[in-house]
Amino acid sequence: MDFSYSEEQQMLQESVQKFVMQKYDFYTRGDIIKTEAGYSAENWAMFAELGWLTVPFTEEDGGFGGKAVDLMVMMEEFGKGMLVEPYLSCAIMGGTLIADLGNEEQKGALIPQIMEGAMITAVAYAEQGSRFNSNNVSTSAVASGDDVVLNGAKTAVLGAPNAQTIIVSARESGAATDADGISLFLVDANAAGVSIKAYTTIDGRKAGEVTLTDVRVPATARLGAAGGAAAVLGAVIDRATLAVAAEAVGAMDSLLTKTVEYSKTRKQFGTAIGTFQALQHRMADMFIQCQLARSIVVRAAMILDSDEDAVSKARAVSSAKSRVGKAIRKVGQEAVQIHGGIGVTDELDVGHLFKRVTALDLMFGNAEYHLQRFASL
Amino acid sequence: MPSDGPIFETMGGLSAAEKLSSKRSIFAYQLTPLVLVLNPEKAVLSAEDRVPGARLPGRIEVNCEAIRRLCTIRAKFNVRLANSHSYDTHTTLCHRNRRQTVNADFTAEELAFQAEVREFLANEFPAELKQKVDKRIRLSKDEIVGWQKILYKKGWMAPNWPKEYGGTGWTPTQKYIFSTEMGLVGAPEPTPFGVTMVAPVIMAYGTEEQKQRFLPDILESNVWWCQGYSEPNAGSDLASLKTMAVRDGDDYIVNGNKTWNTYGQYADWIFCLVRTDNSVKKQEGISFLLIDMKSPGITLKPIVLLDGHAEVNEVFFDDVRVPAANLIGEENKGWTYAKVLLTHERTNIAGVPRGKRRLASLKRIAAETDDGFGGTMADNADFKAQLAEVEIELQALEYAELRTLAALSVGKAPGPESSILKIVGTELAQKMDEMTVELAGYNCLPFVPEQFEEGFEGEQMGPGSSAAAALSYFNNRKLSIFGGSNEVQRNIISKAVLGL
The missing domain is CATH 1.20.140.10 (Butyryl-CoA Dehydrogenase, subunit A, domain 3)
Incomplete structure (x- = not known):
């Protein structure tokens, strides 16, 4: 038993920490969000240079060979800085889907580009009617000669406005919630028939509603076997779910630290509010929530990296995401409450951390969804 | 330069290298004792300066393509970090140890120990006790003592004691395994008052004579201990306790009352915090005293709890004469000793x-x-x-x-x-x-x-x-x-x- 990080994991952690400290203060982040792209291309190039974009890829694919624990280490630090760059959507989700499902040609064409920072991908899997079930796909894929024609509407596509390639889930056969019949297609974001309604999310990222109207892609744009993508898509979403849970652990850490610091300096009734037991116990409870969240995320990361079967892994991810979601509400709401009025203003980072963790609770299914999923598996 | 050939071409009959069957395992392998230098021009990964204990002697020729890519990535970390103050000595590119660090696995020794505990419990935890635990029937004193004597016979009565006193000398992980396996089958842990609570204080602050007198009987469960800490007006604020011990020749005369005394009805001895000085700060006038429950002047009043059972008692001391030889450590230092006891590692606190x-x-x-x-x-x-x-x-x-x-x-x-x-x-x-x-x-x-x-x-x-x-x-x-x-x-x- 050993919960300490390897030297390499420590380096990874320190390197992200340094970046956040030196290059990603709250105001710089705010300026980045205000730009049209909504992320910093300069930062993205640095992520490539630092090797961060290679972390999710195996050594065989030229990557760092990062496991769930490595992703956890990185994402936790990203969470502290509330990064808006599309790391999750491009490197973890898009990249891993291509690596796990793509043929040598597809991998060769895309993975090096992603690792170099020259290609941004996004994954369009959710639909208005699907809620958090990635097997609920109404978007259709119909063969037409050597091509496939895609029609449908995708929602909440994280990073879509920045992506050159969007990976779209579409149904080739079966009923709306069947696992069989779902394929993934590499779609050029500028292809005819693709329209992206871009927006900024509550936590400062770029996302979009993607509509596909008679979008024609060659059959070679399909990732993996026809109709057989559901299992891999589910596993990649599980990995991404662990990643956002880890991100939330980092963000909650910041919320607790900032709240405790604030309570030591803010004076009311002639004394620091941190001396009031009513508040001390609430901060102690925040600390407990942070520790339990961290513990269960470590557990899930270890199980994802183990030889356990797919069901055990899915259960571990759901238990972690559900528990983290519970912690998120407690820690987020209490942080704002203890800050008082300033906590609900746009000018302080605490409110933005609260918004970020709220979005993270939602991502890939909230606490209630994952509790139910855990119970049903 | 080998390009698409086998991953390893060994030179000098490297049996260890033959075991490495994948590119990945190069980094999984324990490379730390070696200084590995990558020379992409020659496509040679050489282990320079044989180090005692190193498992890769000599030179290995390697298909370098994958490794070079990987090292480039690693180098980027290192170079960036080398620019910052805390990492200025990273001159080698490719010496990272890819061991799986974060894990909850037990070692082979720990697994063997776990198997031993399981086997012991399967054979030695009495079936009738297990039945009673399952049916939620309260165990009698004799049953508890009987079970503790079985543990003693096995040498497992005192997981938190050092070996010199007859304890197990276990590591924290062994203790964890033991209490986990006990909990999983419903086997009761030894009652804590003797072995877990008073014994460490006697070991740390008692005289040689006190150790000889008390510790063996605790280990063998010959003597049942109970705790005399709380008082009706000293709960969470324990240091405000009022039970007085006044020195009288070779004895103390104790007056006052203690409460929440668990299983006092079974107890032969009680360890108490008593006030020996009223004139100083409340924490500084407290002493740690061991009292024979058969001493004249002690009365026990059961406290019936909401479940209808009296597992706790109030204990009254009425001019109870206690030999000063029963004082642990120095007079008025009891609070310090008690704090040690309170923070003493408790296994299985989470349950x-x-x-x-x-x-x-x-x-x-x-x-x-x-x-x-x-x-x-x-x-x-x-x-x-x-x-x-x-x-x-x-x-x-x-x-x-x-x-x-x-x-x-x-x-x-x-x-x-x-x-x-x-x-x-x-x-x-x-x-x-x-x-x-x-x-x-x-x-x-x-x-x-x-x-x-x-x-x-x-x-x-x-x-x-x-x-x-x-x-x-x-x-x-x-x-x-x-x-x-x-x-x-x-x-x-x-x-x-x-x-x-």
């Missing part, structure tokens, strides 16, 4: 194994309990969600405990993290009591505590142990109150961890 047993039992009972609408409580959506929530909380708690244990294993002192385990563990146990009551429904109405006592021969009320549900729910409200109330634990966290 995860017991929680797992209870969860399994809740699931079983839910499947056997009608919901009144033709199904069982196992199908009830709300109850299912509660079960899932408890299971998830147990997982989080278990890993919080393992993280604490891992810190202990590398020599860190048990910190205020144990406050988390106490709070969460007790709240979870209480939650499961609530769920047991919910499942029992009307069957928890009968108040017949004696049917869960040894030797009950009357008519059983309520199927199974359902009538114990409310009793346990009532009794276990104590969990968040004793051992430092959960509010005191929150004070500890806010002071010791958050610095408030």
